[in-house]
Amino acid sequence: MSPTWTRRSPWPESGPAPSRSGRPSTTLKTPAADRSNFEAHRSSYVMRRLPMKFVLLFVGTPEDQDRFESMTPDERKAAMAGAGGWFHEYTQSGKIVGGEQLQGPKTVSTVRAENGQRIITDGPFIESKEVIGGFAILDVKDRDEAEEIAKKWPAGPVEIWPTVEN
Known part of the structure; x- marks a missing residue:
């Protein structure tokens, strides 16, 4: 029996009839021994993802972390204002899809x-001599866009790591 591969589409005109899930679909049948047609068109049937994901790692030194931890609440608030504005801007635009500030290296276990x-x-x-202070997950069109966003980070160094696309 031949396997059946289904492509889901949000556009009603692209499929002959709704599937069991109620969403329109288009069916591609391939012989079990020859998946070449499916493989040749894999991107349009399985992985149709144009944006890329990157992880930005915010890097500092243990001294930076100690200095931050020794600040008064008002000093911390002032220091975080720039970072908060940066996160707000890119979260609202949909470019940042996740991220967190991390606790200091004294709290890490391996x-x-x-x-x-x-x-x-x-x-x-x-x-x-460096520690990761936090991270942000970006969903952007390419590395250039990730670099432009990272250049606007108001604090220390930023590492840009592309994720593995499945």
């Missing part, structure tokens, strides 16, 4: 495999 067992240790996995 799970390692040693001799077939999982061992939990305090502290980050890699000893470093």
Whole structure:
């Protein structure tokens, strides 16, 4: 029996009849032994995703973290105003789809495999002079757009990591 691959579409005219889910669909049948037609058109039937996702990592030093933690609430509020405005702007525009500020490296624990067992240790996995203070997940059209957004970050360095597209 041949497998059936279905493409869902929000446009009623693209499919002959609604599927069981009630959404219109178009059906592509391929022989079980020859999936070449499906493979040749995989992007239009399975993964139709134009925007790209990137993770921005906000980098600082342990001294930056200590300085931030020693601030008064008013000083913290003033320091966070620029970052808050930046997050608000790009969240409202739909470019930031997730993100969080992270607690300092003193709160991190790492799970390692040693001799077939999982061992939990305090502290980050890699000893470093830099720490990740937070992250933002971007949904943008390309790396150039991710870089333009990162350049407007009002604080320290930002690493731009593309995600793996499934």
